[in-house]
Amino acid sequence: MVSNENVNNQEETKWLRCSNCRDLIYKRIFFENQKVCPLCNFHYRLTAHERIELLFDKGSFVEINAHLSSVDLLGFKTPEETYEETLRRNQEKTGLKEACITGRGKIKGVECIGIVFDFFFMGGSMGTVVGEKVARAFEEALSKELPLVAVTASGGARMQEGIFSLMQMAKTSLLAGRFKRESQKAFVTLMTNPTTGGVLASFASLADFIIAEPGALIGFAGPRVIEKTVKAKLPKGFQTAEFLYERGLIDMVIPRSKLSESISEVISIGVNR
Amino acid sequence: MRRFSYDFETKIIDLEEKLRKVNQLASQNPSFEREVKELERKIENLKKKVYGNPTPWQRVLFSRHPERPKVRDFINALINGFIPVQGDRLFAADNAIVAGIGFFGGREVAVCGTDKGKNTRENLTKNFGMAHPEGYRKCLLVMELAERFKIPFLTFIDTPGAYPGIGAEERGQAWAIARCIEKMLWLQVPTLAIITGEGGSGGAIAIACADRILMLENAYYSVISPEGCASILWHDEKRAEEAAEVLKLTASDLHSFGLVYEVIPEPLGGCHRDPNKIFKRVRESIKKHLDELMVKEIGTILEERHNFYRQIGNIFK
Numbered sequence: 001m002v003s004n005e006n007v008n009n010q011e012e013t014k015w016l017r018c019s020n021c022r023d024l025i026y027k028r029i030f031f032e033n034q035k036v037c038p039l040c041n042f043h044y045r046l047t048a049h050e051r052i053e054l055l056f057d058k059g060s061f062v063e064i065n066a067h068l069s070s071v072d073l074l075g076f077k078t079p080e081e082t083y084e085e086t087l088r089r090n091q092e093k094t095g096l097k098e099a100c101i102t103g104r105g106k107i108k109g110v111e112c113i114g115i116v117f118d119f120f121f122m123g124g125s126m127g128t129v130v131g132e133k134v135a136r137a138f139e140e141a142l143s144k145e146l147p148l149v150a151v152t153a154s155g156g157a158r159m160q161e162g163i164f165s166l167m168q169m170a171k172t173s174l175l176a177g178r179f180k181r182e183s184q185k186a187f188v189t190l191m192t193n194p195t196t197g198g199v200l201a202s203f204a205s206l207a208d209f210i211i212a213e214p215g216a217l218i219g220f221a222g223p224r225v226i227e228k229t230v231k232a233k234l235p236k237g238f239q240t241a242e243f244l245y246e247r248g249l250i251d252m253v254i255p256r257s258k259l260s261e262s263i264s265e266v267i268s269i270g271v272n273r
Numbered sequence: 274m275r276r277f278s279y280d281f282e283t284k285i286i287d288l289e290e291k292l293r294k295v296n297q298l299a300s301q302n303p304s305f306e307r308e309v310k311e312l313e314r315k316i317e318n319l320k321k322k323v324y325g326n327p328t329p330w331q332r333v334l335f336s337r338h339p340e341r342p343k344v345r346d347f348i349n350a351l352i353n354g355f356i357p358v359q360g361d362r363l364f365a366a367d368n369a370i371v372a373g374i375g376f377f378g379g380r381e382v383a384v385c386g387t388d389k390g391k392n393t394r395e396n397l398t399k400n401f402g403m404a405h406p407e408g409y410r411k412c413l414l415v416m417e418l419a420e421r422f423k424i425p426f427l428t429f430i431d432t433p434g435a436y437p438g439i440g441a442e443e444r445g446q447a448w449a450i451a452r453c454i455e456k457m458l459w460l461q462v463p464t465l466a467i468i469t470g471e472g473g474s475g476g477a478i479a480i481a482c483a484d485r486i487l488m489l490e491n492a493y494y495s496v497i498s499p500e501g502c503a504s505i506l507w508h509d510e511k512r513a514e515e516a517a518e519v520l521k522l523t524a525s526d527l528h529s530f531g532l533v534y535e536v537i538p539e540p541l542g543g544c545h546r547d548p549n550k551i552f553k554r555v556r557e558s559i560k561k562h563l564d565e566l567m568v569k570e571i572g573t574i575l576e577e578r579h580n581f582y583r584q585i586g587n588i589f590k
């Protein structure tokens with residue numbers, strides 16, 4: 001069975017079972033298809049590195065602020081684990097320092113600053129380092145007069161940094177606001193599965209254009225929280241990209257294979273003025 | 274009638290009920306006066322012991338106390354000639370948000386706040402202080418008014434969070450909150466946020482991005498509710514008390530982090546025990562901070578505001 005978690009850990013067989021349609025997929029075709037099920041079109045989660053490889057022109061992406069790594073501001077610990085242990089575990093698991101990678105690169109020849117979240121690092125949660133990298137990415141895009149592309153995959157603000165995480169909503173919205181006031185280049189968010197909570201309710205939803213991958217879960221509150229609050233089953237397709245598209249909250253739902261093209265068109269606005 | 278009490282303070286509430294009874298008797302029969310004195314002393318000692326050093330969880334409980342003054346009480350006590358804005362001019366009137374323009378002392382101000390009900394009936398219209406997108410869009414309207422009239426913008430916050438419901442999602446809860454945060458951070462007038470009770474996550478920060486954040490002593494401000502945190506960490510909401518400890522969500526924690534400008538002390542056992550005292554303290558505090566902000570150039574105010582929010586949590590490895 002392929003799921004969003006273990007898609008890379010099934011090297012031994014030639015076949016995969018899709019966790020969405022439950023059908024068998026030939027593994028080579030699945031990977032050639034950029035981890036989209038060829039039968040049901042389910043878009044499996046990508047790591048930040050896979051996403052960069054998918055979107056950016058080959059070899060064009062140069063990471064910035066790669067060294068930033070979180071410290072334990074609250075002394076957060078549970079009887080099971082300290083925050084520092086949680087961080088180390090996620091760093092070892094993903095090979096990343098933090099839940100997002102930022103840098104400069106080209107998408108179909110158009111130069112831009114990119115922010116790419118990795119859901120496999122603590123659910124793509126936004127703590128102080130993610131907030132700071134997002135802020136610096138906006139500043140870099142402003143000073144270099146480049147458009148900005150944010151690719152989100154996040155459960156929201158990072159609980160383990162408490163109020164400091166919540167405040168990153170303010171920090172990133174401040175910079176998104178500055179970019180929109182001072183830059184004539186485009187700011188586009190690509191929302192991938194899932195984009196929720198504090199990331200959605202800050203810079204991500206402030207973009208000039210919002211694109212989403214098919215089927216992505218996008219919402220302020222998680223479906224389980226909502227179900228518990230309203231004490232009812234949620235309508236089918238609730239909080240999916242398509243659902244939000246119909247309600248005018250996002251601008252485009254674009255399949256993975258066409259993303260580079262669509263994004264490059266959006267970030268070309270104002271470039272050749 | 275017996276008043277509401279939490280488990281840890283039951284003894285005090287019981288004794289206070291007895292004191293009220295004995296006081297009635299004493300007014301007719303002076304021989305009860307000695308008992309009055311004795312009870313009063315007993316209660317004072319017990320209050321010091323029980324309320325003297327509340328745990329974070331006890332403060333959360335105070336912040337949610339049903340008799341705690343609600344945002345509307347603060348507005349009624351502190352703002353004169355309040356002219357309300359009823360809705361967002363787009364979809365609906367959200368009664369979880371009170372918003373409008375009035376006078377604070379002699380000074381015209383724009384005001385927004387999240388308002389809880391005092392009983393179940395009120396809470397049906399107030400949605401327990403949990404706003405929908407329309408509520409936040411109403412706040413955006415009032416922020417625009419503040420800018421147009423060049424008057425300071427004040428917010429009062431007491432909310433468990435923004436409403437996690439079907440309609441709220443359909444109409445862009447996250448979009449509305451983000452717009453509020455951005456707008457408030459760029460607002461061209463002085464701003465002040467007062468967290469009077471619950472500062473619940475995104476629903477609170479939506480209208481808390483002020484030049485100065487003030488907090489009542491027993492208010493909390495957190496990225497997630499203690500219950501939500503406990504349910505994620507241990508799949509057990511009942512461990513909220515432990516979660517309240519690890520989240521560092523009290524006014525004094527946030528003040529020590531340099532995020533909250535001033536903590537306004539409450540009467541022992543919570544400000545519902547003496548609402549007039551807390552109104553007076555909040556009034557004095559708002560006056561002081563507005564006086565200090567109003568003499569500054571707006572350019573300086575924005576620069577300081579932006580520097581403050583830009584550097585939060587900038588400690589890295």
Ligand SMILES: [Zn+2]
Pocket residue numbers: 018019020021022023037038039040041042
């Ligand atoms: Zn499939």
